[in-house]
Amino acid sequence: MKYNIVKIIGAGMLFLILIPGCEKMVEIDPPTDQISTAAVFEDTHTADAALANLMAEVRDNSMFSGGSNGLSAFLSSYTDELDAYFVSTTNAAQDIYHNQQLAGNVSVELIWRNAYKEIYMTNSIIEGLEGASAIPLKDRQRITGTALLIRSMIYFNLQRLFGDIPYTETTDFKINKSLQRMAENEVLNHLENDLQKSVEMLADEYQNAERLYPNRKVAQLVLAEVYLSRKKWIEAEQMGKEVVNSPIYIFEEDVEKVFFKTGKHILWQMKPQNENDGTAEALLYYFTNAAPFSYALSADLMTSFSDTDLRKQYWTLPVSFNGQTWYRPYKYKSLDPNTTEYSIVFRLEEGYCIVAEAMARQGKIAAAAVYLNHIRQRAGLAAVATGLTQDMFLNELLEEKRREFFTEKGQRFFDLKRMDKLDQLIPVKPNWKSYHRVWPIPLNELLLNPNLNPQNEGY
Known part of the structure; x- marks a missing residue:
């Protein structure tokens, strides 16, 4: 079933959804073959189709995609995990790697545009379900709770990337075309409220055995991360423990199996579009018998691993060519045919680290170490030393997370950024400046909506 939505407006930008090959957007009357909003939400089947379309968009085009336009690669190269090897000197991804992104950077703009397109989609779903009395309450809550969660995840990353951002909960063009930026703390207030609603609406049970849709525990994990960013240590610990103590999940003790799609430690994962396709990550980072042409792991990251760290052995792969050796990210290994891997969005280890940090911030170092040591010992490493101060433990946690979640x-x-340690990048990122803690608001956004001014400092 096809849905044609002709005009999409989010934060002063026009977005097109679901019209392949259309060159420009104009205001026209709804086509006679277009399914109206009321019809989309007239029953559970059509409402689920709208949700499925949102999930496909998140998989293929959002900042959570593991491909070339997702934040995984951009921010890993922006910091100290990946080196970029794009040939073109005007490549937008190469500029991000060199910390030289400007307001006209097309990759920065793409992150912004896709984010607000997806926010529009979530708002459309939420609005459509408000009056959809023909759909059973349980289904309305499930779909609305999922849309609220996706919207909150997007806003959370936008706020951490751009600082003050436009925030909207409506599809109303008259409101959205002239939005102003909302202060970071106010955005986070909205996210707390929305995530709490999502937790109430969603169930722990998954819609399918492969965990392709997020459940209540995913909402709780994101909420715990928001608490952590707001220094609400007690709330972050409590919410994180709701996840890590759940009987739904089992910590994966074998480092070789962490990225298998059957893992019981996976909270949410995304299946490739086509059967047997490799994950976006496996395709992006693949190179063999040649120099890298996109990304390779940085020497700085590789030297952070001890020789006994099993993650170095199983999650990185050396590739030698013409007397030089690079290391590929090798968490995802299967290309075509791929029958073993999906792209993991959240896994249980993130909950362990949230709880560990929240407890350490409260001075409960020994208890926090239990969670960190579980991850270390799976990697073949000894437990962290006893008697660490709070600062020492948090530094250990930060470096362990780098090796675990690169x-x-x-x-x-x-x-x-959360730990106020971005200046640690200066020795390995010569262009790094303190204002790089946020990205520039895309230039085209400022031209379309001057209310988004002023530009972030430094840009």
């Missing part, structure tokens, strides 16, 4: 969702950047 090239996953921009985790390194968000951790360094």
Whole structure:
């Protein structure tokens, strides 16, 4: 079933959804063959189709995609996990790697545009379900709770990337075309409220055995991360424990199996579009018998691993060519045919680290170490030393997360920023400046909506 939505407006930008090959957007009357909003939400089947379309968009085009336009690669190269090897000197991804992104950078703009396109889609679903009395309450809550969660995840990353951002909960063009930017703390207030609603609406049970749709525990994990970013340590610990103590999940003790799609430690994963396709990550980072042409792991990251670290052995792969050796990210290994891997969005280890940090911030170092040591010992490493101060433990946690979550969702950047340690990048990123803690508001956005001014400092 096809849905044609002709005009999409989010934060002053026009977005096109679901019209392949259309060159430009104009205001026209709805076509006679277009399914109206009321019809989309007249029953559970059509409402689920709208949700499925949103999930496909998140998989293929959002900042959570593991491909070339997702934040995983951009932020891993922006920090100290990946080196970029694009040939063109005007490549937007190469500029991000060199910390030289400007307001006209097309990759920065793409992150912004896709984010607000997807926010529009979530708002459309939420609005459509408000009056959809023909759909059973349980289904309305499930679909609305999922849309609220996706919207919150997008806004959370936008806020951490761009600082003050436009925030909207409506599809109304008259409102959206002239939005102003909302202060970071106010955005986070909205996210807390929305995630709490999502937790109430969603169930722990998954819609399918492969965990392709997020459940309540995913909402709780994201909420715990928001609490962590707001220094609400007690709430972050409590919410994180709701996840890590759940009987739904089992910690994967074998480092070789962490990225298998059958893992019981996986909270949410995304299946490739076509059967037997490799994951976006496996395709992006693949190179063999040649120099890298996109990304390779940085020497700085590789030297952070001890020789006994099993993650170095199983999650990185050396490739030698003409007397030089590079290392590929090798968490995802299967190309075509791929029958073993999906792209993981959230896994249980993130909950362990959230709880560990929240407890350490409260001075409960020994208890926090239990969670960190579980991850270390799976990697073949000894437990962290006893008697660590709070600062020492948090530094250990930060470095452990780097080795555990490299090239996953921009985790390194968000951790360094939250802990106020971005200046640690200066020795390995010669162009790094303090204002790089946020990205520039895309130039085209400022031209379309002057209310988004002023530009972020430094740009």
